[in-house]
Amino acid sequence: MFFATVLSMVFSHVRREYHLVYDVKKNMTEALKYCRERYTDLATIENMEDVKAVNDLIKLHWSSLPWSLWIGLYDDINSWRWSLTDGNFYKDGEREYRNWYPGNPKNKGGVEHCTQMGSDGQWSTTSCKRENLAVCFHAKGLNKKLVLINTTMTWTVAQNYCRRYYTDLASVRNKAENKQIKNLISKGQRVWIGLFRDAWKWTDGTRSSFRYWSDNEPDNRYKNETCVLVDLKDNNKWADVMCNQETAFVCHKVLEKKQRLRVRLVRQDASVDLNDPVVMGDLLQKLEQSMNSEEGTEDIKLSWIKQSDGKIFHKEEKKTKKAKYTDTKDEL
Structure with missing residues (x-):
C-alpha cells in the first residue's frame, strides 16, 4: 500500500549576502542592533571566500568608506568556566569561586585566556600556549584526589592529558580545595587549573575558528579591546579595538537553500x-x-x-x- x-x-550550509552600511556611523552595539533589525546580524566571516566577498564590496564603495568597518567578532571576557562540566560535581555557588591575584583577570596582548595558580595559592591569567605543570582531578567511585603532573605542557595539552589518564583538569570549588592544590606546589612554581574562557565569538552564534588578523593582532593595546574592525589601511585585515568607536560596518543576510521533495x-x-x-x-x-x-x-x-x-x-x-x-x- x-x-x-x-x-x-x-541545506544548513549557510550562504551569506553581505551589505556595507557607510551612510551612518555607529559603535559596535549600535551597529549590531541595526544589522539585526534590517538583515540577519553583523557580518560573520568563516573563510577566504567570505573575505573576498567583503573585499569586493569594499572595492566597489572605496571612495565612500572610512578607514575601518565593524564585523561581528568579539571577545567574550565574561565567559570564564571550568573544563570539568559535570553539573553534579558543583554545589550552588561553587562554579563561581575565584581566588585571583590583584589586577586579574587581565588580557595582556589579547591572548590571556587560561588560568594558572602560583605557589601562594593565587590565580592569574596567561596565554594558553605557556608551558606549566598541571593539576589533574581524579574520581574513581567514591575516591577523589588531586594529582600534580610534574611535566610542563600547554593548557590544551594538559587538559587532554588529564582527561585521558584521570578525569579532567582540576576545578577549584572553595577555599579548602584551593589550599589542597597550593600544598602540592613548590615555591616559585605555577600550575594549570581548569578555568579558561572562550576568547573570540561571532555575534550570530556561529562556531568558526577562522581569523584574518593583522600582524601582531589581537594585542589589547589599550585594554578592553574586545571588538573587531576590518582595517582598510592594512589590506582589510582585522584588529581588536574598543567597542565605543563609531564607524561604518558590514551586515550579512542569511540565504537558506531549500528544496521540496x-x-x-x-x-x-x-x-x-x-x-x-x-x-x-x-x-x-x-x-x-x-x-x-x-x-x-x-x-x-x-x-x-x-x-x-x-x-x-x-x-x-x-x-x-x-x-x-x-x-x-x-x-x-
Whole structure:
C-alpha cells in the first residue's frame, strides 16, 4: 500500500549576502542592533571566500568608506568556566569561586585566556600556549584526589592529558580545595587549573575558528579591546579595538537553500499509522541520517509539510486502466 507526502529539505550550509552600511556611523552595539533589525546580524566571516566577498564590496564603495568597518567578532571576557562540566560535581555557588591575584583577570596582548595558580595559592591569567605543570582531578567511585603532573605542557595539552589518564583538569570549588592544590606546589612554581574562557565569538552564534588578523593582532593595546574592525589601511585585515568607536560596518543576510521533495512510502505493517507523531519523527530521523551519510552531502535538515487537511501522509489510490469495449450487434 503506497502513501505519499512532501518533505521540506533545508541545506544548513549557510550562504551569506553581505551589505556595507557607510551612510551612518555607529559603535559596535549600535551597529549590531541595526544589522539585526534590517538583515540577519553583523557580518560573520568563516573563510577566504567570505573575505573576498567583503573585499569586493569594499572595492566597489572605496571612495565612500572610512578607514575601518565593524564585523561581528568579539571577545567574550565574561565567559570564564571550568573544563570539568559535570553539573553534579558543583554545589550552588561553587562554579563561581575565584581566588585571583590583584589586577586579574587581565588580557595582556589579547591572548590571556587560561588560568594558572602560583605557589601562594593565587590565580592569574596567561596565554594558553605557556608551558606549566598541571593539576589533574581524579574520581574513581567514591575516591577523589588531586594529582600534580610534574611535566610542563600547554593548557590544551594538559587538559587532554588529564582527561585521558584521570578525569579532567582540576576545578577549584572553595577555599579548602584551593589550599589542597597550593600544598602540592613548590615555591616559585605555577600550575594549570581548569578555568579558561572562550576568547573570540561571532555575534550570530556561529562556531568558526577562522581569523584574518593583522600582524601582531589581537594585542589589547589599550585594554578592553574586545571588538573587531576590518582595517582598510592594512589590506582589510582585522584588529581588536574598543567597542565605543563609531564607524561604518558590514551586515550579512542569511540565504537558506531549500528544496521540496515528494516522497512515496510502502507501508508493510497495516497497523502502523504513518500520521502518528512518533512514527513521523522516527522516519524523519532515519531519512536525515541516510541522506547525510552520503559522501559530499551538506548538513541536511528535513521537516514534513502539512497538506491542506492538516495531515502529512495520504493514501494513494490505485490507478486502474479502463478496459476498452467495442459494441457488436448480431445481425439477424
